Amino acid sequence: MAAVIDTVVHPLMRRNDVLQQYMREPLKRLFVAGSYRSMYPAPTGDPPHGEFLASANPKDAGPLDLPGSDPTMTLAFLDENGLDFAVLVPLTRGLNASSNHNTAICAATNDWLTDVWLGERAGRRRFYGSICVNPRDPEAAVAEIRRWAKNPAMVQVVVPMLVHTPYGQRVYHPIWAEAASHGLPVAVRNDGGSGLEYPPTPVGYPRFFIEYHTLASGNFGTHLASLITEGVFEKFPNLKFVFPDGGHDVLSHLGWRLDTTFPACRGETPWVKKMPTEYLAGHFRFASARHERPSFDAQGMADWARISDAETLVMFGSHYPHWTVMRPDELFPELPEPARDRMLAGNALDFYRDRIGAEAAAASR
């Protein structure tokens, strides 16, 4: 099998105030919500606050040190699990109300990621990065993509899931054009906590963490439907999107609805040139997630994988050091090796092929 790729690892800063060290005056003086400011606290009991694995706390961690902030521990996780390299997807607290501040937070996060995480490890590149951009300011987002496009360690652009306008709409097209021109896929990440986002479900705020956890990643559907029906992939044929929080398990019925409605409504969106689900394989991928799988027997799982095209659309993502961490052997263990190999390696190598060349992929073994 080719190199095994972990498409979702969360890098955290050693302390929240590290971010300000990468910002300039006067914006560096502004308050930024910390990494623990998640919308619904996870009730796992893992110290210190439940959201991340206790085992990911740095050794001799002080009270302000964050789990998942030590690259050598993340490397150890990769090594223990036979993962050749990982794509890092940092959090920026989603949309921040002050848009210039938001842009500066994204830029500082990119500088920090490059500085602390993206160097070679023992002569090999083990970590690839994501370029954080502010989708509320497309011009600034384009500039930020240009600033990093030539850096071979940056392999995708990342934007928050919870924004105020679905991602297919015209206001975003300059960002997508820039990303596509550099062969950079776009990750839409369930990032938030700054307070500017809408409720995590379209009908408002649920009361419990389990509701949030179950429903939040499903917001991808709004963006997916928007991107397809607005004709974005006819305009940018090599543009690709990935949903690092998963959601593949609820994709199928959304696709069925799009396909059965489209013949009746085609004249409304004549820039859509084929059936909506025919855009999936060429333009969308979903990271795997531990809490999304039916409880069928082996034959049922094989049927489900075929119906939902998991072999094409899913890429392995561990989510380390998040408490929902998933290991490679938990990924569709019922499926035959060739199908699992595609989800563990082939799909991601193909998805990032414009950024991670074959030589680099081989060298990272």
Add this chain to the structure above:
Amino acid sequence: MKAGGRYVVGSVDELPPGTMKLVPVGKFGVGVYNVGGELVALTNYCPHRGGPLCQGQVIGWAEQGERPWEIRWSRPGEILRCPWHQWEFEIKSGSAIIYQESKRPYSIRMYPVKVEGGEVVLEGV
């Protein structure tokens, strides 16, 4: 009426361009359309879910314009829309347009139709 027979739809003068006539042929009836002078006969049965296709509107084709989000109306009178699920069919070919390129094309059953001595005649009925 026997298979392979003929059916006289009526005088050609009764079916000018842009009109159609539904005749009681076969199990579902047959719609005879004059599309810009060309006669086409389609079974009144939608290949999607069996809707009464020939009760549908004869419309044009919405297509992408030059400017962003511009919709242009083309081919007026050449498209038939099923009244049940609004699928759009090209009258002259009898096929569901958006499925023409797909691995599962949908086609309406058609009959040969011609003009003989001023009369419109269906064949193969």
